[in-house]
Amino acid sequence: MKINEGRTSIQTARSQNDLIFALDIGTRSIIGLVGVVRDEKLHVLAIEKEEHARRAMIDGQIEDIEQVAKVARHVKERLEQKLDCTLTNVCVAAAGRALKTQKAFCELEFEKPQRVDEEIIGRLEAGAIERAEEAFAQETDQEERQFFLVGYTVIQYLLDNYPISDLLDHQGKRVSADVIATFLPSEVVESLYTTMSKVDLEVASLTLEPIAAINAAIPENIRLLNLALVDIGAGTSDIAISKDGSIVGYTMATVAGDEITEALMRNYLVDFQTAERIKIDLQEKENIEFTDILGLPHTVSNEDVRTCIDSSFKNLCKEISEKILSVNGSAPSAVFLAGGGSKLADMRECVAKYMEMDLNRVAIAGNNFSVNAVSEEYDLNNPEYATPLGIAVSAGLNMINDSCHVMLNGKRSKLFRSGSLTVMDILMMNGYRSQDLLARSGRNIVIQLDGDRKIYHGTPGIPSKLQVNGKEVKVSHVVHAGDQIHFIPASDGENAKVTLADIVEPGYESKTSVNGKMVPLDTVLKTGDVVITGRGQAVPIQETPAVRAASEMNNEMGAEIKPQIEKEAIQEKPQEEEAEAEASDPKPIKRVQPAQVCRFFLNGEPLLLVKKEDDVPYYLMDLVEYSGIDLKNPDGMLQLRVNGKESYFQQELRSGDKIDIYLQKNETGDI
Numbered sequence: 299m300k301i302n303e304g305r306t307s308i309q310t311a312r313s314q315n316d317l318i319f320a321l322d323i324g325t326r327s328i329i330g331l332v333g334v335v336r337d338e339k340l341h342v343l344a345i346e347k348e349e350h351a352r353r354a355m356i357d358g359q360i361e362d363i364e365q366v367a368k369v370a371r372h373v374k375e376r377l378e379q380k381l382d383c384t385l386t387n388v389c390v391a392a393a394g395r396a397l398k399t400q401k402a403f404c405e406l407e408f409e410k411p412q413r414v415d416e417e418i419i420g421r422l423e424a425g426a427i428e429r430a431e432e433a434f435a436q437e438t439d440q441e442e443r444q445f446f447l448v449g450y451t452v453i454q455y456l457l458d459n460y461p462i463s464d465l466l467d468h469q470g471k472r473v474s475a476d477v478i479a480t481f482l483p484s485e486v487v488e489s490l491y492t493t494m495s496k497v498d499l500e501v502a503s504l505t506l507e508p509i510a511a512i513n514a515a516i517p518e519n520i521r522l523l524n525l526a527l528v529d530i531g532a533g534t535s536d537i538a539i540s541k542d543g544s545i546v547g548y549t550m551a552t553v554a555g556d557e558i559t560e561a562l563m564r565n566y567l568v569d570f571q572t573a574e575r576i577k578i579d580l581q582e583k584e585n586i587e588f589t590d591i592l593g594l595p596h597t598v599s600n601e602d603v604r605t606c607i608d609s610s611f612k613n614l615c616k617e618i619s620e621k622i623l624s625v626n627g628s629a630p631s632a633v634f635l636a637g638g639g640s641k642l643a644d645m646r647e648c649v650a651k652y653m654e655m656d657l658n659r660v661a662i663a664g665n666n667f668s669v670n671a672v673s674e675e676y677d678l679n680n681p682e683y684a685t686p687l688g689i690a691v692s693a694g695l696n697m698i699n700d701s702c703h704v705m706l707n708g709k710r711s712k713l714f715r716s717g718s719l720t721v722m723d724i725l726m727m728n729g730y731r732s733q734d735l736l737a738r739s740g741r742n743i744v745i746q747l748d749g750d751r752k753i754y755h756g757t758p759g760i761p762s763k764l765q766v767n768g769k770e771v772k773v774s775h776v777v778h779a780g781d782q783i784h785f786i787p788a789s790d791g792e793n794a795k796v797t798l799a800d801i802v803e804p805g806y807e808s809k810t811s812v813n814g815k816m817v818p819l820d821t822v823l824k825t826g827d828v829v830i831t832g833r834g835q836a837v838p839i840q841e842t843p844a845v846r847a848a849s850e851m852n853n854e855m856g857a858e859i860k861p862q863i864e865k866e867a868i869q870e871k872p873q874e875e876e877a878e879a880e881a882s883d884p885k886p887i888k889r890v891q892p893a894q895v896c897r898f899f900l901n902g903e904p905l906l907l908v909k910k911e912d913d914v915p916y917y918l919m920d921l922v923e924y925s926g927i928d929l930k931n932p933d934g935m936l937q938l939r940v941n942g943k944e945s946y947f948q949q950e951l952r953s954g955d956k957i958d959i960y961l962q963k964n965e966t967g968d969i
Contacts, residue, residue: 319377319499320389320690321370322507323490325355325533325556326574326638328366330373332381332688333671335694340687342673346376353570356533359393360489367496374497387502389693390490391510391685393534398438398445398481399548401453402430405474414457414473416463420776422465422475423452430479438481444483451509453478463543478671480506480548500709503693508536508548510688515634515663516540517670524630525621528649529684530639532556535618539626547625551604551617555639561610562603567591576603581643604643612648614639619652629653636663636684670695706783721766722773722936724783735773736919737761737788739910743796746828752801757791758914762947772938772946785795788919796823806832899956900924918957919947925959935962 318340322329327349333342356364378385404426406418427450438445453476455465465473469496487504494501511529521540529536535551555577562573567590579586580603587597623629633653635645640662650660664679670691671678678687706728725734763786766775777783799819802810807819809832823829898905900921907916918938927936938945939958951957 300812317383317385318389318692318694319374319385319387319964320585320686320693320788321373321494322689323355323360323366323370323493324638324685325393325554326350326531328369328373329682329686330370330377330614330913331683332377332385332691333673333690333694338695340671340691341689342671342676342678342690342693344377345676345683345686346373346380348373349799359486359533363489363493363496367493370493370499371497373667374499374879386500387798388494388497388499389503389689390494390501390503391505391507391689392482392486392490393507393536394595397506397508397536397548397550398434399478400424400430400434400481402433402479403474403476404429405456405472407472408470410507411469411471411851414468414470416466419465422473423450423477426450426475426477427479430477434479434481446484446487447479447481449815450477453544453546453783454542461542462716478545478547480509482506503689505689505692506536506548507531507685507688508538508550509545510692511536511636511663511684512538512540512545512688513692514667514670514684514688515636517666518543519669521545523632524626526630526633526806527684528622528633528635528637528640530554530614530618530635530637530645531685532559532638535614535621535637535639537618537621539622539630541626549621551614553614553617554637555594555642557610557614558607558639561607565606566596567600577642579843580604583640611644615645615648616652619649622653629655631659632662633660635660636681638682640681672947695893704781704783707785720773720935721764721771721777721783722776724777725773725785730785730787734787735762736922737763737917738790738923739920740791741793742825743794743823744822744825747801748829748831753908754794754796756794758910759791760789761917761919762786762788764946770946772944774935774937778864782877785936797821798823798829801829802831896951896953898951901958901960905957915950915952917947918945918949918951918959921951921957922947922959927959927961936960937962 316335318333318335320331320333322331327347330346331342332344333340335341350365350369352362352365354360354362354369360366374385404422406422407427427447431447432452434445434447439918455462455471456474457465457468457473458472462468490504491501507529508527510528516525516538522538522543523537524541527540532555535554537549538545539547558577559570559573562568562576563570566573566576567586568576568587569591572588572590576586576588580600584600585597586600587595588604589595622633629674633649633655635649639645646660646662647657650657653660655871661743663681663684665682667678667687668807671687677939704724706724737759739758742756743754745752745754763784764771764773765784766777767782768784797819798812798817801823802819811817812821812823813828894905896907896909896916898907898916898921905921905924907920910916918940937958937960938947940951941948941956
């Protein structure tokens, strides 16, 4: 490719906003690749590579974020200089060091045959993903280590029990899907995002290295065959298996090129960099020269070096072979070797031996790269390009299941799972909590003032604001590619604060006591205080459950008075009992009058709440705390209904409204 042609391609890519920048952040080096999609192929415009100055990554996992960011920035800047452009978005892949998978199945059945549209497919896949997550959670201690679902692959669709490659627009009464979901520890994903942020890059897409590699090395048109792709890096060897047109399994071996390097370090007493150079020279030279850590020069034969690494080399090939057989159940039709480690001499022969396969069935990946990627300047038939090419191809040709991009408050949101996502999913994945949805009123203060019960209210909270594409929605609203989410978290109200000076009338200051003691006028009152101003005699508040609950709740929770308290406070007594109470108690407790109460029906039960000051309305989110649902540990999808209609947290309520707040467990795969 000539320079002028490259500049033209970049300008075209800018105008079409489809410039693809992929970074393969490997254990040994970082490879950056920039391309543009034209005619359903990725046209590679530039490639840059730089090795880590020291061991900043271990087994594919970022250990030294600053060092990795430094190398990534160098690669980025060289690409920008070469192409005269500014790179702001990046496509990356997570290594499979701690990769875990879970298979799941979901089926939807309709009353009569109907056309399968994208919504049905989304519900079907989302149901399968939910089951995979549930099964994975049962097998994993999520409290000890948090995992993110970072991708999934549909193994097979069934339409009325018949296998089919694509359900869209077909007619049927029953559809089902088998999926394999992939999980990674949160630290693996978060370290990628943190590193990219330090390089002033926004993650545009995230996939897995084995998925990326297989998308580059094994195009869809040959996946009907049972094939294995092994991406041998420095820290890990990622493995993906295809069969019957789909990717059916992933795994990884914890041995890779570094095992060879470490064997050289131990045998020849050299540092890591020198051992890496010996490993490279092994492919090209008969005699290899180096200096050990003591400063002594050495010249060793190619045969001596091979003998030195023989044990580690065989162990690597054996481990890879055993992993393939474990996932596939038997030897596949063919094995493709990719990654820098595949360049080791005799790698094909050794793997074929342990797999008990014909040598011609084990190949170095590269020949199929041209199916999805081309370049006029670079020779892409290099197994080392499998992952960076795969990352770019996966993003550019829409091969990533979680390539759905959703904007949250003007920025591209993090997506740690794929398939059907709700607004709640997006908010939780991007640092918000369920508490951000609910505005709590400030804590009230309940005191006895001259024998009467007096409540000083905290200020009401400000409700959260949630919109998708300019329209108010509930948190269970399903988002789609390109949606714009606008979210303003709820703000809690301020706690009530009242001092003795606020309630004492002029002239009574010297006669006023709090809990039987004379105190300064600037004393801040608290719930339960008994204040006598001298205008009347103290009448002890009766220790009814309602009063005790009011005091305890206001001290501990800071919420509006609980409904059962108000039920007791406004309960109408028979006239005879009321007359007797007034006769025996000339200053009875002041009861809340019906006119001061909002009447609701929550989940079929009456609920009475004290009206807020200044006629501030109750919102649906105010009633969640009375539903008994633990939003921190929900075991289903939160459902909100007002008068039989689906609603959202910010909806204003009116006295008499019938509210349903409950968790719906997914038993059928529907959402």
